Amino acid sequence: MDTDRVRLCFYRLLQLFSTCAAFSLVASLGTGMGAVSHWSMFIWCFCFVITLITFIVQLGEYQPSLPFSGKSFLFTYACLATAFCLSASIMYAITYIQFLPHGPFRDQAAAAAAFSCIACVLYALEGAFLWLLFPETTFYFATIHGLFKLLETSVACIIFAFISNTSLHQHQPALVWCVAVYSICFTLGAVAMLLKLVKFESRLHTFFPHFLLGQTMLSVLLYASALVLWPLYQFNEEFGGQPQRSSDVSCSDELPSTLCIWDQKLTVAILTAINLLIHVADMAYWIHFIFIRSRASAITGL
Template identity: 60%
Template sequence: MSTQSTYPGDAVFAMCCCLRLPQLFSTCVAFSLVADMGFRRGAIGNWSMSFWCICFAMTLIITIVDLYRADSLFPFFWCNISVTYACYAALICLSASIIYSITYVQFVPYGPYRDRAIAATAFSCIASVLYVIEVAGMGACYELKETFFYVHTTQALLKVLETFVAGVIFAFLSNTSLYLHQPVLEWCVAVYSICFILAAVVLLLDLAEWKYMPPVPFSIFRLVLSLLSVLLYISALVLWPLYQFSEELGGQPQRSSDEDCMDELTYNMCAWDQRLAVAVLTAVNLLVYVADLGYWARQVSVGTKDQPRDSQEDLRLLPSLPTTS
């Protein structure tokens, strides 16, 4: 099997011209518009601008590597890395668009700053759509019947969601006043960190072709990690709302009790909204971990693991052994 058939460089080059350049333009315009707002952009604007800058920088790096064909040195690893990044970029731009519009844009008075904020949100939405198209289009560029794509599997998508939701939680937890006053809340932050590290390590190992590990031990290992993560997230889902919203435990049950939330326009999310966002995201990530646990429980019960498609094809292409009469 030739390298050209499994890694169609011409198709990737065409994708760079058709998708990567609009992605660079959209993310560049988005963070430029927000940066031009000065101090009025607030913490949410800084948060959104930083993620648009990251997407722009990473897309530029990947584009340069593709244009110089340096990816041909490690085609399997690179194609999975690039499409994994596209998944994250799509989620990042989409979440930035939603959070920025809900928590900031709608409260900005009519005028040039509101127009810039709306335009930045629009370009962020366009960028997320372009990244989604790239993820879908990579399947057509690389012949999936002969090249294994880890990112196109259920386990990979679950890991991407787990790490992404944890990353958004960490963004809200940048306000250390939410948890430093309670050891129980610090435990919740430790849960988010431990589960994120475990999911990220597993994702990196899978991208590095550790998928060829023996099926049964690997499935049991992943099942144990998923079960541990589910138990940890259950504790966080119980403790975080309890100590954040229970008045008896020092929490604030109502939004009106937070003085920062009383302002008609704040350039920062008030603490109560941040607490609520972390609680909701904890529940969302717990559901993702439960789905991951169910997936690996099924793999262990069946006793098999998803085989790489290229390995299956190689077995089919092996010449038949001569038979003896």
């Protein structure tokens, strides 16, 4: 086994330990943690499982039988896992740890967040190492469009963490539509990343950028509708919303156990606006890309 492969295995062993430690520490705290904390646990468990599978595949040298480039997959996963663990660390800290009283439970929760941060750093180091190890390879997430997709996916995952609390949206069909918007756009983005990962664009060289532009334009329209409907039905009293934070009973407790419902609603509204801006920038990139390529083709054809 060469030195580079040993180094990658070392990274993965530490990643497995960190994500497993974070998950185990939070799981041992018991119930009553809230939807966001459960979502953080899901992220750590997901990263642990995928890292374990990747570790086994690499040790068994099964990569040639896979339908995609091993280098591209490893770099893609390292970037995604970095973003996921970072979001889990932040979400868990701001929605749960800060509300715990000083004592063993808070120390244990803080240790879990620390292990999550360590896992984030380890995944980032693996991504940087792969990027330096294969300078001749153009990795998807090292491109502008790839960075946009990484940001869109990361913000969507944070939104999912909050809307996993069904009390935020189950009482209004318009809010259920917003949840559908977040799910549809996330799925479209995942499909686009998967097609890039398996290099499907080589079969549709001319059409593929137009497909990505259409997918991004659809996401912009859907997110625009969510940006209107979510605040309208959450904070407008005429539509059953709560315009004032003080009107939310969950925000009135002196020692709340987690981030109150009204704050969660506001967080989703802010994240929706942020992701809409990212999608607009992504759409502008593809419009510019297609325009430049069309202009170059026209000049070449003269």
